[in-house]
Amino acid sequence: EAGVTQFPSHSVIEKGQTVTLRCDPISGHDNLYWYRRVMGKEIKFLLHFVKESKQDESGMPNNRFLAERTGGTYSTLKVQPAELEDSGVYFCASSSGDGHTGELFFGEGSRLTVL
Amino acid sequence: AQTVTQSQPEMSVQEAETVTLSCTYDTSESDYYLFWYKQPPSRQMILVIRQEAYKQQNATENRFSVNFQKAAKSFSLKISDSQLGDAAMYFCAYSLHGDDKIIFGKGTRLHILP
Numbered sequence: 648e649a650g651v652t653q654f655p656s657h658s659v660i661e662k663g664q665t666v667t668l669r670c671d672p673i674s675g676h677d678n679l680y681w682y683r684r685v686m687g688k689e690i691k692f693l694l695h696f697v698k699e700s701k702q703d704e705s706g707m708p709n710n711r712f713l714a715e716r717t718g719g720t721y722s723t724l725k726v727q728p729a730e731l732e733d734s735g736v737y738f739c740a741s742s743s744g745d746g747h748t749g750e751l752f753f754g755e756g757s758r759l760t761v762l
Numbered sequence: 763a764q765t766v767t768q769s770q771p772e773m774s775v776q777e778a779e780t781v782t783l784s785c786t787y788d789t790s791e792s793d794y795y796l797f798w799y800k801q802p803p804s805r806q807m808i809l810v811i812r813q814e815a816y817k818q819q820n821a822t823e824n825r826f827s828v829n830f831q832k833a834a835k836s837f838s839l840k841i842s843d844s845q846l847g848d849a850a851m852y853f854c855a856y857s858l859h860g861d862d863k864i865i866f867g868k869g870t871r872l873h874i875l876p
């Protein structure tokens with residue numbers, strides 16, 4: 648069974664440009680999460696989807712970030728326009744939602760470098 | 763607000779020896795979940811071990827065990843018989859409901875010395 652996949656693995660863009668990150672969760676997982684790790688700091692929660700609905704988006708830093716999960720399958724995270732402080736690794740994770748198992752399955756992350 | 767603190771940015775251990783990674787957290791809740799996640803170089807983060815706060819017994823998974831001290835809000839990870847494949851970044855984490863927002867510590871990079 649395929650795990651959580653993220654694309655691209657690394658993106659280098661200039662300040663002011665737009666980048667879209669994609670996450671394909673494990674098939675059948677209702678819960679999808681986005682996290683971000685800025686160099687040397689904690690992994691920070693961004694938001695949580697249950698199917699296509701945003702359950703918790705309290706971690707989204709500002710309105711330059713837009714996350715979608717159309718149809719409750721894959722998700723995209725768009726940063727527009729990108730700023731220098733947006734650089735970091737963006738992790739996606741999914742879980743089945745069958746009770747409180749607590750196990751999230753993570754992708755390898757998308758590294759974003761904003762120059 | 764809940765916080766997770768890992769005070770050891772890096773640690774090293776000789777192969778086959780035992781190492782303990784420290785973690786403390788802060789919460790006003792009585793029921794919650796604690797985790798240790800492992801991220802090997804250039805690989806996905808995977809769950810190592812999970813502890814439910816209402817359970818007094820410390821969780822164990824093969825060579826991995828925890829020392830959960832609820833009153834002290836401490837959750838350390840012990841790795842016995844360390845192997846080269848244990849080299850990774852280890853993250854201590856907290857979640858209120860188990861499948862909702864996870865709060866991570868900054869991580870401890872563990873080196874295994876052959």
